[in-house]
Amino acid sequence: MNLAVKIGRLRLKNPVMVASGTFGTEYAELVNINSLGAIVMKTITLRPRSGNSPPRIVETASGMLNSIGLENKGLDDFIENKIPSLTKVEVPLIASIAGNDEKEFVQLAKRLTKIRRIAALELNLSCPNIKYGARKELIAHDEKETYRIVKSVRNATGLTLIAKLSPNVTDITKIAKAAEDGGADSISLTNTFLGLAVDIEARKPRLGNITGGLSGPAIKPLALRMVWEAHKKVSIPIIGIGGIMDYKDAIEFILCGASAIQIGMANFVNPKVSTEVIDGIKKYLTKNKIDNMNMVVGGLKS
Amino acid sequence: MAIKQLKARILENKKLSQDFYKMRIKSLYLARNIKPGQFIEVRCSESLDPLLRRPFSVHRILKDSIEILYEVLGKGTKALSQRKSGELLDVIGPLGSRFTLNTKRYPLNAILTAGGIGIAPLVALAEESAKRGNKTYVIIGAKTRSRILCETEITPRGCDLMVSTEDGSKGYKGLATDVLKDLLSTLNSKPPTIIYACGPTAMLKTVAHIAKERKISCQVLLEEYMACGIGVCLGCPVKVKNGTSGYEYKMVCKDGPVFNAREVIW
Numbered sequence: 341m342n343l344a345v346k347i348g349r350l351r352l353k354n355p356v357m358v359a360s361g362t363f364g365t366e367y368a369e370l371v372n373i374n375s376l377g378a379i380v381m382k383t384i385t386l387r388p389r390s391g392n393s394p395p396r397i398v399e400t401a402s403g404m405l406n407s408i409g410l411e412n413k414g415l416d417d418f419i420e421n422k423i424p425s426l427t428k429v430e431v432p433l434i435a436s437i438a439g440n441d442e443k444e445f446v447q448l449a450k451r452l453t454k455i456r457r458i459a460a461l462e463l464n465l466s467c468p469n470i471k472y473g474a475r476k477e478l479i480a481h482d483e484k485e486t487y488r489i490v491k492s493v494r495n496a497t498g499l500t501l502i503a504k505l506s507p508n509v510t511d512i513t514k515i516a517k518a519a520e521d522g523g524a525d526s527i528s529l530t531n532t533f534l535g536l537a538v539d540i541e542a543r544k545p546r547l548g549n550i551t552g553g554l555s556g557p558a559i560k561p562l563a564l565r566m567v568w569e570a571h572k573k574v575s576i577p578i579i580g581i582g583g584i585m586d587y588k589d590a591i592e593f594i595l596c597g598a599s600a601i602q603i604g605m606a607n608f609v610n611p612k613v614s615t616e617v618i619d620g621i622k623k624y625l626t627k628n629k630i631d632n633m634n635m636v637v638g639g640l641k642s
Numbered sequence: 643m644a645i646k647q648l649k650a651r652i653l654e655n656k657k658l659s660q661d662f663y664k665m666r667i668k669s670l671y672l673a674r675n676i677k678p679g680q681f682i683e684v685r686c687s688e689s690l691d692p693l694l695r696r697p698f699s700v701h702r703i704l705k706d707s708i709e710i711l712y713e714v715l716g717k718g719t720k721a722l723s724q725r726k727s728g729e730l731l732d733v734i735g736p737l738g739s740r741f742t743l744n745t746k747r748y749p750l751n752a753i754l755t756a757g758g759i760g761i762a763p764l765v766a767l768a769e770e771s772a773k774r775g776n777k778t779y780v781i782i783g784a785k786t787r788s789r790i791l792c793e794t795e796i797t798p799r800g801c802d803l804m805v806s807t808e809d810g811s812k813g814y815k816g817l818a819t820d821v822l823k824d825l826l827s828t829l830n831s832k833p834p835t836i837i838y839a840c841g842p843t844a845m846l847k848t849v850a851h852i853a854k855e856r857k858i859s860c861q862v863l864l865e866e867y868m869a870c871g872i873g874v875c876l877g878c879p880v881k882v883k884n885g886t887s888g889y890e891y892k893m894v895c896k897d898g899p900v901f902n903a904r905e906v907i908w
């Protein structure tokens with residue numbers, strides 16, 4: 341059976357990745373990391389960021405809101421300490437980067453291109469918890485900006501580029517197309533949906549940052565619809581993300597047009613979920629007498 | 643000790659009073675490896691709502707089982723209260739840092755100060771402390787009599803128990819921190835005293851202040867909302883002092899939940 345997928349120059353042995361910000365080597369004792377297709381690492385920025393004030397998370401119906409605010413130790417620490425610490429990890433590592441502006445994105449991409457362990461870059465154009473530069477808007481909310489940033493990074497690196505887009509837009513297909521035109525090898529859909537939760541006794545927002553990003557099963561139908569729409573408009577592979585809890589959810593994304601998937605907060609609930617999804621996909625294919633995963637991609641019947 | 647995901651059989655899930663429950667789960671691994679102050683992340687139900695695991699401190703460490711003591715607050719703890727003995731509970735642990743105690747050769751005055759459900763982790767600590775030959779005092783404070791827990795479980799094990807209620811319905815009328823101050827004024831500086839505390843933030847802040855004024859070492863167990871419980875999501879920060887930049891965030895689940903009170907920015 342062939343589960344392998346190609347994304348740009350990157351070859352994955354199976355389509356199951358873990359999403360940025362939801363996985364780390366802390367899980368090494370609980371799940372066989374080397375069975376994964378790839379690991380998308382926590383987003384890094386050029387300089388360290390201390391993140392937002394607490395509370396940073398709150399559970400909502402079948403999901404959660406987070407406002408971590410891209411807490412990270414910055415690019416230098418990533419290269420000097422983080423990457424060398426991952427000696428036991430054999431699967432492709434995808435670095436996720438966010439810049440305040442075009443210059444920072446390019447700088448991040450150039451430095452990481454020299455790091456042999458990095459197999460691809462995911463451009464986080466869509467974290468709802470920080471404001472990018474003076475525009476105070478997410479890059480992935482604007483076609484032209486998306487095109488411009490992707491294009492500049494494209495010119496700066498030969499690494500496989502994945503543009504991670506925001507679902508908080510009127511027409512996802514336009515942004516997806518802009519990323520493709522800019523030279524992205526793939527788009528990942530989606531990042532979290534902007535949301536809010538209220539403590540009615542205190543009459544206050546539950547998050548320190550007031551708003552946060554919604555993830556989990558609550559967003560799955562919304563993310564599926566976006567993958568399905570984008571799949572009709574772009575020809576680069578799509579990575580489906582949003583509320584995947586088991587292999588059935590993963591197959592839904594694949595049928596809607598995702599060539600691969602990422603698992604986010606489900607890792608918190610069940611650290612073994614990614615390997616269970618891989619096994620489940622294999623069983624599904626066997627049961628349906630399909631020997632190549634790629635035959636299912638976009639196979640939604642009308 | 644290695645963190646494991648286990649299916650532990652529920653041996654007992656007993657209602658103690660209005661909103662408080664005690665659950666005992668079978669696990670030789672946890673019984674042998676978990677230490678006072680550490681916690682487990684519990685999948686309260688297999689449903690999608692509640693979805694995230696919930697953290698609970700180890701309340702008592704027995705031969706081949708451990709206990710948690712919990713208060714029903716919302717949907718997670720409600721679901722947990724409905725679990726039946728015989729069922730398997732999906733838990734991850736042992737997680738987080740432990741309380742540090744002395745070695746047997748150098749006994750201490752150990753004062754454990756609990757506010758409400760904050761008694762849960764302190765019982766495991768009290769038992770360990772008494773075993774090490776410490777003079778162990780346990781102060782339990784609560785709003786009212788019905789919210790005083792665990793009395794019978796602590797007293798037999800060589801600890802001095804003191805109770806306070808805000809309404810005076812049991813024990814001293816006032817706050818646990820008042821009892822702490824009184825007790826400290828009666829103790830000599832030999833052997834040295836150490837304070838351990840768990841409870842509402844306002845109480846912990848007062849305890850930290852009392853300890854600092856008297857130059858007594860103090861460890862606090864902090865709580866924060868958690869998603870992963872293991873240090874991955876960066877969702878459970880606490881502000882701690884940092885020499886160079888004034889402050890930094892540490893994660894309650896991984897760097898804590900037990901912190902040196904002096905380190906915390908209250």
Ligand SMILES: Cc1cc2nc3c(=O)[nH]c(=O)nc-3n(C[C@H](O)[C@H](O)[C@H](O)COP(=O)(O)OP(=O)(O)OC[C@H]3O[C@@H](n4cnc5c(N)ncnc54)[C@H](O)[C@@H]3O)c2cc1C
Pocket residue numbers: 399681692696697698699700710711712713714715716717718719720759762763864865866867868894899
């Ligand atoms: C390290 C650690 C150890 C803990 N040990 C115990 C224990 O031994 N016994 C026990 O009863 N509880 C303990 N807690 C708190 C317990 O995890 C929460 O009460 C529980 O998660 C609430 O879940 P829920 O779905 O019932 O309530 P929710 O619907 O999530 O919330 C109900 C109420 O509880 C408060 N709350 C929720 N989560 C937390 C939290 N993590 N910290 C503080 N307040 C919270 C909320 O503000 C809300 O008002 C511990 C928490 C931590 C972080």
Ligand SMILES: Cc1cc2nc3c(=O)[nH]c(=O)nc-3n(C[C@H](O)[C@H](O)[C@H](O)COP(=O)(O)O)c2cc1C
Pocket residue numbers: 359360361362382383406408410436464467504530531532554555556557559581582583584602603604605606869875877
């Ligand atoms: C706690 C938390 C932290 C996250 N951090 C990042 C991040 O640093 N970069 C990023 O691109 N996405 C981040 N995400 C978004 C996830 O990668 C994913 O896109 C989203 O959670 C939807 O997937 P899910 O429903 O499977 O969780 C984060 C999500 C969560 C819950």
Ligand code: FES
Pocket residue numbers: 867868869870871872873874875876877878893894895896
């Ligand atoms: S709960 Fe995820 S880092 Fe602490």
